[in-house]
Amino acid sequence: MVVTLSPSSAAPLALGDRFDQAWRLPLEGLLGLGSAAGADLVEVFLERTDHLGVLAEQERITSVSPAFGMGAGIRVFRGERDGFVSTNDLSEAGLRRALEQALGMLGLAAPSLASPGPSAFNGLAPLRDFGASKADWLVACPALAEATARLLEGTDRLQRHGAHLQARRGSYARDWQEVLIAASDGTFARDIRLHQSLGLNVLAADGEHRAGAGRRYGSSGRPDQLASWDVDASAQEVCTSAGTMLYSDYVEACQVPVVLANRFGGVIFHEACGHLLETTQVERGTTPFAGKVGELIAHEAVTAIDEGLSDGAFGSLSMDDEGMEPQSTVLIENGVLRRFLSDRAGERRTGHARTGSGRRQSHAFAAASRMRNTYIAAGPHSPEELIASVEKGLYCKAMGGGSVGPTGQFNFAVEEGYLIENGQLTKPVKGATLIGEAKEVMPRISMCANDLELAAGFCGSVSGSIFVTVGQPHIKVDSITVGGR
Amino acid sequence: MDKLDAPALRSRIESFARAQGISRWDLGAASSSDSSVQVDRGEAKQMKAAQRSSITVRVWNGEGLVGITSTSDLSDAGLQKALSGAQDASAFGNPDDSPAFSPLATAPLQTLEQPLHEPRGILELLTSLKDAERQLLDRHPALTTVPYNGLAERSSERIYLNSDGACRQQQLTTASVYLYARAEQAGRKPRSAGAVRLAYGAASLDIAGCINEAAERTISHLDYAPITTGHYTCVFSPEAFLDLIGAFSSLFNARSVLDGVSLSHKDSLGQSLAVPFLSIVDNGLNTGNIGASSFDGEGTPTRRLSLVEGGVLQNFLHSEATARAFGVAPTGHAGLGAKVSVGPDWFEIGATPGAAGAALGLDRHAASGQNAAPGGGLVLIDSLSALHAGVKASQGSFSLPFDGWLLQGGEARSIDAATVAGDIRTLLNAIVGFEGEAKVTPDGLCPYVWVEGLSITGEA
Known part of the structure; x- marks a missing residue:
């Protein structure tokens, strides 16, 4: 199969704000070029992320840190060797530059767009869209106000259950990721991932005695995790552990x-x-x-x-x-x-x-x-x-x-x-x-x-x-x- | 690497901020281009390159509360989304601890001698690393592989801007090589050790020195024996001692003090922390600090700061907010955040000039011949592992695996798996003295450090 990138390769890929079928042609173009250059396998990994981190300390929310990201990783195999290039530039020119760099690592050169030549690449398989049923996951996650309220409830429960607590922390992280993977063996798949984690930590101190304790709870694909969190039981477990360890002796080897x-x-x-x-x-x-x-x-x-x-x-x-x-x-x-x-x-x-x-x-x-x-x-x-x-x-x-x-x-x-x-x-x-x-x-x-x-x-x-x-x-x-x- | 255009970035942010009703903002932006190679028995194993760019923007809302957002999308839409996200986050800003612009964000910066190198290119890196691997394996028949290795070069740029007109910009090139060899002998456990070198460019890397050190260290561990559990006088290598001090740097961290998770308190300044001849300085400007930053995340100039002098705690590391809380000036150790992190740059550790004790301690130790260890001998701790798991910084305790040797009867023998455990405050007051010239390492400058009475777990 012979495929080419569109001639306007300097322009950003105006493919909307999600990874879907619209990427098929440009990705097939990239994979075809890599294959025609002599690569055994070319793989493109596209990613968009939406992260939220929240920290509560004592009675205050002390940090709210959203982060957005996007990028691509292009990997080329030749025999047992591989070259890998990552970039934040998802424009057609940026992706092509990354591919050429990865090929160059293996002593391969991308053919010209005008005459890419024959390739063993037979096109991408139909898209397997594991993310189709997960489109609402991000919006179904708790709003910032709910997340901050739950964490403050956590640090409050720590105060209620603990003794000699010098520091109380509750943390929440939400990591949403959309990925699209295409490879010259025909692999073409999309997914949406959602990971949330919650943590409670304390530092107990009484004179020279100090003890810390913490627990983390995490889930994937459960937008309602925060709402179903048994915050009181978690706080009790953490405080019991810190209280028990506060006056304990060091173990002998x-x-x-x-x-x-x-x-x-x-x-x-x-x-x-x-x-x-x-x-x-x-x-x-x-x-x-x-x-x-x-x-x-x-x-x-x-x-x-x-x-x-x-x-x-x-x-x-x-x-x-x-x-x-x-x-x-x-x-x-x-x-x-x-x-x-x-x-x-x-x-x-x-x-x-x-x-x-x-x-x-x-x-x-x-x-x-x-x-x-x-x-x-x-x-x-x-x-x-x-x-x-x-x-x-x-x-x-x-x-x-x-x-x-x-x-x-x-x-x-x-x-x-x-x-x-x-x-x-x-x-x-x-x-x-x-x-x-x-x-x-x-x-x-x-x-x-x-x-x-x-x-x-x-x-x-x-x-x-x-x-x-x-x-x-x-x-x-x-x-x-x-x-x- | 596409160069960051600070004036253009300022212009775009100002425009987008105005449109969103944001009048006060600052940002940190970074871009980098990296290339690295790994080899495996004469063949390229993996070659990697990366182009990255990111921006972190903070905004102050009408109530003076701060919100922050980071993004790797530097398009107009990406910047607008980041400003909007930061605006939303500012509604949850902490009114008790709201950061402000650093009063030193426009102060003069010290010029750093950091030559910019052209990249050598990944295929040249590959040739160099293959050659280094071969030379290392040729050093001893027991050296079978170099399972962890890498040669990398990096070109980077960072910017700090704020709406009051501050503009900081720094370009940098760096290169690194690491070689971690594995040695095997029939009927014996495999042993491994390594070395690392940094420079401003791949052409300046001391690859020969890295090969020598990795070979010597790995070979020196071939003849090993278990150590009897007990208390020993230990000699920390410069690298090991710097790792330990770095892991407990919350002792000097004003953010940790204010958060109640440091062993130090607000009133600890002026109090004794260690033996009266110990000096610890944070000095990111030391010429040995490859890749030093000339300013911190808030635009404050990097500076030399005495932390411990004559065993007495002198200063804390500060951001703008912690400095304001302590009534001092920021020290150039801040990150950029809604809650700003604080961290050390590069330690200089040694004897306080003029303080007696550092050499006397060693003399006293030698004269007494005392050692609590069952079989006697000194333990030379070459490198510490698993600091993330074995250090409880807020509690002061540590229990860490190490590589090292038992020095006994004029001979050094590598120690089979063992850990060293103790309390950092006890350790700082059990330092006997220093030995040798201070050595420049990637984390700082330090001589060998003798410490009495540390607990070593080997064979129970």
């Missing part, structure tokens, strides 16, 4: 069994293992699990899943950022490695088939294989059974952030911890950090409870910061290094 609570406790699997099951890590040679599909890499009690399908979950999506519908991907089944998370580049470079996991923060990032909703599946035990099985150990009720290093070493901060003594929770402790290596810890997850829950979070990695959920039931790790004082 030790090597002990640990019971990790459900919901955000799943960050341990996300960091310690999930990242190592992304094909970006296989490409870099930085995962110990490369080449181990079919082998036992975890305790037989562990089954782990990554999916983009759970209704309303923060990491759910109708299609990934490469236009592929998401799947439920069983990563580990009864301890056996089944699958890696893969994107276009991962498939080309490692041979692992795409899983609808190509994700990016924005048009400014090339997509990469990333997690969505990632969790350890529920097991047969009650949480109480897990705690009762530990003679001396640590119960991690609330986890903070963590990270994994290039050789698989991980660490997680424990926000709210309790000693386990003779199968009972005893005194609260703070300052604990869980330290280990994925390869060593996965076989030590010996018990999973029956109370799986998910929690919203943000994951920062090679393709930027993205919305994810982590999750798990209560789990028991037979032995782990606990950093402390």
